[in-house]
Amino acid sequence: MNDMTKIEKVAAMQDIKITASGVQVHYGDNHAIKDVSVNIQDKTVTAFIGPSGCGKSTFLRCLNRMNDTIDICRVSGEILLDGEDIYDKRVDPVQLRAKVGMVFQKPNPFPKSIYDNIAYGPRIHGLSRNKAELDDIVEKSLRRGAIWDEVKDRLHAPGTGLSGGQQQRLCIARAIATEPEVLLMDEPCSALDPIATAQVEELIDELRQSYCVVIVTHSMQQAARVSQKTAFFHLGNLVEYGDTDKIFTNPEDKRTESYITGRIG
């Protein structure tokens, strides 16, 4: 970084969507995240990998303040989204989560119709003025979620009646419907079979065109397939962060090398 010119720095800054510096997370007495600093780029898929319990999901959930719902969880440090501190007292987490959407490990559609699943977010955020606009949003979101063709004839069937892979793509479409800028995915494929996984991965790759995607995954192959940047977490530390190609072919840290070659984790 030192040899960058000033202009290059500015250009790099513009590309950066999320800046975390010195983030610490405590669950009661448990120090879950230890001083993590990372810059996450826009229009890029960033993968968080690491063994179970290393804090990658915890860190992901800091990015849209999902950890606020856990009483014993304390977060310190600074996380900037477009230069604004998301942990500032004036920030309402509800507004933040409209900008930073999230997809969870287990597909969790609402027990409502497919249409209502997608329309719920736009409705509560007032993104549409009438039914026709809402219909548009639903269709657009389902198309971008790559599930439109499968469900267009049964929009009013319950979302819980879809298969696991369809449910997960429905959840992704639901997250997109509120026009977020960042999409957080917490092991989105861990409950899916290989075919559904392939479909979701393809979708993630498309989403990169318009969003900043952060994905937590247990599968290193998946990280290698879908991401451009990879961060390796171990025991609450961010061990190494860099281009995916470099992390997988030529890691700098011993621990990263041990993990990707299967010696730890």
Add this chain to the structure above:
Amino acid sequence: MSDANFPVGARAQSSLLALDARTKKRNAAEARFRAYGIGAIAIGLLFLMVLITSIFAKGMGAFQQTFITLNVELSEAKIDKSGTRDLEAIKKITTFGYNPLIDAALAQALTDAAIDNPFSKGKDLRKMLSSSAAADVRDFVIANPDRIGDTVEFHLLASSRVDGYLKGRVSRESLTRDKNLTPAHLDLVDAFYGAGVVSKGFNLPFITGADASESRPEQAGIGVSMLGSLYMMLVVLACALPVGVAASIYLEEFAPQNWFTDLIEVNIANLAAVPSIVFGILGLSVFIQFAHLPQSAPLVGGLVLTLMTLPTIIISTRASLKSVPPSIREAALGVGASKMQTVFHHVLPLAMPGILTGTIIGLAQALGETAPLLLIGMVGYVASNYPSGLVDGFMSPNSAMPAQIYEWAKRADPAYYERAWGGIIILLLFLMCMNIIAIILRRRFERRW
């Protein structure tokens, strides 16, 4: 794999077709346990059968009542001497003044059926009828003054002894110690029964009627106390459901986890186990002595039962809120719903069947509760009047179904014993209906999942 590869002490080679000792023992234990279980259920069912048969055997009689059909001549000379049909003048004639009419009608009935009158005095003959008979005739006349002068057919209540005789409760032997009726009356009843003057019919007044004084068990009904129970349930529903649900939502979804909320939680759990009479005495001191609400009123009864039902509702509501998968909450929060939107749009609808079931079970429990009513004066009150309106229904003294049953069971006249059992049947029917409603609601709401 050869045996040589096993460590010493490994399982010996055995046939699958023969049971070894260990398996036999295990199977025997399992068979024994099944037998215990079936035995326990059989005992439970047996007790239930005994309970239901005894309730119905003893209580069904209350739904049958003996009536005496009489053609009463509403003689103008006796009840409207002026002949002007002036209601005020008619009302001046007391119940007592109608007795001669009934005596005459009874005598006529005897002549019609060609039976000799064994009694010299009309008063003795009239003992076959309920002492409410004259009042019934008088009420009819006041309601229909234009019928004066006609001969009208009345179905008058027979006295409880006559009723008991036809139901097999009273016999000629048992009458030797009874000064109300003589065996001669029973001969008459037999003769009348043959002639169709005395007949048994469905006892609608028992279901719709009011309680009566201790000497007129044939007239007593559970209708007014049923209304009392209804008004109390309305109070309980209106107070306990919103308070209970709001409290549980706050405790389950919003409240921070600290020693104070833990304390509240423990207290709610304990309150559910507090004897109901304690709530009664609390209600007495708070609602009646301190707030000066009317004594024996369904409003007070309802408030006391609300206190009693709240813990039940809160516990069941919290349990059903807890059972909503956290993934639904995360999903809603993840698309940017606020805490309250998450609860009201997603969690509450999913928890609804459980909440409704808990509420109805709580209501059913409150419906059958007697002890707290003891202390606020709803037990022992003779509910002989219908409330005159909605406000009156809440504020004027009344009884409640279980209190009424308790009251009847306490009274000396054996005819009331039958009424008490009959009341229990009605109460059980209500409870059954409420449980069926709970099941239907649960089914209906669960379909949305």
